[in-house]
Amino acid sequence: MSKELNIWLDDLLNDIESVRFKRKSSRRVRVDVGSEALPALLELLQGRASYVHLSAITCVDWIDDDEFELVYHVWSYETRSLVSAHTRVPRDPGVYLSIYDLYQPAAFFERDIHEMFGLYFEGSPDMEKFILTEWNGPPPMRKDFDGEAFVNQNFHWEQYHPQWLKDIEEEGGGITTRPEDVR
Amino acid sequence: MRPENYQARNQPPSNEFELNFGPNHPGIEGNYAFRVKLNGDEVLSARADAGYLHRGFEKLMEGRLWIQNIALVPRICVPDPVPMEVCYSLAVEELCGLEVPERAQWIRVMQLEMSRLAAHLFAFGGHAATTGMYTPMFWGVADRDLILDRFEELTGGRVYSIYNIPGGVRREVPDGFLERLGSLLDYLESRLPDYDNLFFTNQVFIKRARDVGTITQEQALKWGVTGPNLRATGLEFDVRRDDPYLVYDQIEFDIPTEPGGDALSRNLVRRSELKQSIRILRQVIDRLPSIQGSIRCPIPNPLAWNVPAGESYARVESSKGELAYYVVSTGGDKPYRVHVRGPSSMHAVQVLENLAVGCRLEDIAQIMFSLDACPPEVDR
Numbered sequence: 162m163s164k165e166l167n168i169w170l171d172d173l174l175n176d177i178e179s180v181r182f183k184r185k186s187s188r189r190v191r192v193d194v195g196s197e198a199l200p201a202l203l204e205l206l207q208g209r210a211s212y213v214h215l216s217a218i219t220c221v222d223w224i225d226d227d228e229f230e231l232v233y234h235v236w237s238y239e240t241r242s243l244v245s246a247h248t249r250v251p252r253d254p255g256v257y258l259s260i261y262d263l264y265q266p267a268a269f270f271e272r273d274i275h276e277m278f279g280l281y282f283e284g285s286p287d288m289e290k291f292i293l294t295e296w297n298g299p300p301p302m303r304k305d306f307d308g309e310a311f312v313n314q315n316f317h318w319e320q321y322h323p324q325w326l327k328d329i330e331e332e333g334g335g336i337t338t339r340p341e342d343v344r
Numbered sequence: 345m346r347p348e349n350y351q352a353r354n355q356p357p358s359n360e361f362e363l364n365f366g367p368n369h370p371g372i373e374g375n376y377a378f379r380v381k382l383n384g385d386e387v388l389s390a391r392a393d394a395g396y397l398h399r400g401f402e403k404l405m406e407g408r409l410w411i412q413n414i415a416l417v418p419r420i421c422v423p424d425p426v427p428m429e430v431c432y433s434l435a436v437e438e439l440c441g442l443e444v445p446e447r448a449q450w451i452r453v454m455q456l457e458m459s460r461l462a463a464h465l466f467a468f469g470g471h472a473a474t475t476g477m478y479t480p481m482f483w484g485v486a487d488r489d490l491i492l493d494r495f496e497e498l499t500g501g502r503v504y505s506i507y508n509i510p511g512g513v514r515r516e517v518p519d520g521f522l523e524r525l526g527s528l529l530d531y532l533e534s535r536l537p538d539y540d541n542l543f544f545t546n547q548v549f550i551k552r553a554r555d556v557g558t559i560t561q562e563q564a565l566k567w568g569v570t571g572p573n574l575r576a577t578g579l580e581f582d583v584r585r586d587d588p589y590l591v592y593d594q595i596e597f598d599i600p601t602e603p604g605g606d607a608l609s610r611n612l613v614r615r616s617e618l619k620q621s622i623r624i625l626r627q628v629i630d631r632l633p634s635i636q637g638s639i640r641c642p643i644p645n646p647l648a649w650n651v652p653a654g655e656s657y658a659r660v661e662s663s664k665g666e667l668a669y670y671v672v673s674t675g676g677d678k679p680y681r682v683h684v685r686g687p688s689s690m691h692a693v694q695v696l697e698n699l700a701v702g703c704r705l706e707d708i709a710q711i712m713f714s715l716d717a718c719p720p721e722v723d724r
Contacts, residue, residue: 188587189657213565214565214568214570215568216659216666216668216685217668217670217683217685219670219681219683220683221672221680221681222681232655232670234657234668234670234685236587238565238579238581238586241586241587243587243657243659245657264568265566265567265568265694266567266568266690266694268694269689269690269693269694273689277402291392291394291395292394292395292398292722292723293395293398294393294395301400301403302402302403308400308403308404308407309407
């Protein structure tokens with residue numbers, strides 16, 4: 162049963178234009194699809210091929226290409242295989258469509274991606290801040306946000322250099338390698 | 345959520361009021377909060393409020409070497425850290441095309457099941473405490489400590505073992521370890537009837553937990569519920585069997601299910617899984633001595649290790665549900681992107697928000713503990 166479904170799925174995906182399809186193993190499929198066709202592909206996978214479980218949505222910031230890559234991992238309890246659908250959207254203006262209508266777990270992942278990468282999902286039920294409630298800076302998971310530089314700019318190493326440490330250092334001990342020497 | 349951000353609101357007199365449930369509350373797991381709207385003690389709506397445990401693991405991992413991240417990942421989930429290490433290692437191994445020796449795979453299974461036992465003991469103890477029974481919690485934590493002793497002997501660390509690396513495990517199993525693990529399993533098995541008498545067949549617990557936080561199978565699939573919570577709705581699914589990793593396809597075990605979908609069923613599934621984990625561990629004890637060979641495959645110098653470019657998605661069954669790592673490499677000495685999919689990112693947010701509506705205030709804690717939600721997995 163599951164083998165037949167797999168073969169059927171392979172044929173189906175091969176037939177669709179603008180979809181590049183690669184079977185990585187018996188239970189892993191990679192699909193590359195244009196951003197305009199992705200919701201339709203997911204609808205097809207869910208409605209006609211039993212991929213009912215959205216495992217995760219991952220965002221990858223390809224800053225050199227000026228694009229975000231979105232990866233939708235969907236799992237089928239029947240065929241026991243996982244399809245990872247990859248698509249790319251431009252970083253600017255950073256807007257894409259929500260798939261909440263198809264998969265309700267998307268609400269969490271889309272909210273998370275909006276908060277961490279600044280990519281807005283139209284139609285998602287809740288785009289409010291969730292984890293970084295008191296953060297007013299740029300979305301921190303973007304590659305152009307340098308966490309270390311932010312720390313150096315806003316915090317002072319001197320504050321964490323108390324007298325007792327200075328005493329130890331005078332005797333030749335203390336922090337021998339500073340973070341900036343390591344990196 | 346700082347005090348200065350709060351302002352008293354002028355509201356018309358009504359029975360409805362808003363309550364901040366958490367972040368420091370005995371009925372909340374970890375630092376996590378709910379903004380609950382109440383009418384009397386009936387919940388009208390609940391909004392999850394996360395972020396108290398955010399440490400930016402995913403960003404931190406992008407700035408550290410592949411091998412350094414091993415020390416970072418187990419900290420994402422305190423009660424059940426081993427699946428984190430194993431899942432990350434599996435993802436990196438897939439990128440590098442490393443073949444993990446069979447002996448290392450069996451050792452990993454042993455660790456994973458020990459961790460599952462420890463996490464389940466913690467989970468049912470926590471649930472018992474929310475229903476006013478503290479003795480099961482003390483028992484559960486005390487027995488978990490005996491498992492931590494074995495972890496300490498095997499890995500050197502009690503909670504965070506940092507024992508798995510891409511390619512295998514760090515050290516060989518100590519002499520006599522399997523015998524001591526075997527006698528620990530005998531002890532834990534002898535404790536199961538005690539747990540039953542004290543907790544699982546206790547009318548106080550059954551009456552309190554039945555029909556609380558009920559999820560139907562349809563809802564479970566719609567909301568992305570996984571793990572024991574999904575099995576408590578009657579669906580027989582387990583990543584270990586249906587998407588096997590390591591040597592789980594060579595091991596015999598049952599997948600316990602319960603039809604109810606409520607807090608009671610979820611605990612009964614965990615109760616049955618304790619037995620299954622013991623069964624798996626006994627098979628490991630039988631098989632491990634006969635499997636000779638090294639415990640890790642050769643890897644490049646870990647301090648100058650450039651992992652080939654590519655992406656991989658590794659999944660394991662943690663004690664809380666489906667745990668997955670998506671790892672992207674561009675061929676450098678650090679990951680380009682690591683995404684952690686913790687099972688609780690569904691259970692603690694969307695599922696709990698949905699289940700809380702219509703229940704009574706005192707049941708929120710029970711529902712949260714019965715889902716075995718782990719807030720650090722949400723915040724990362």
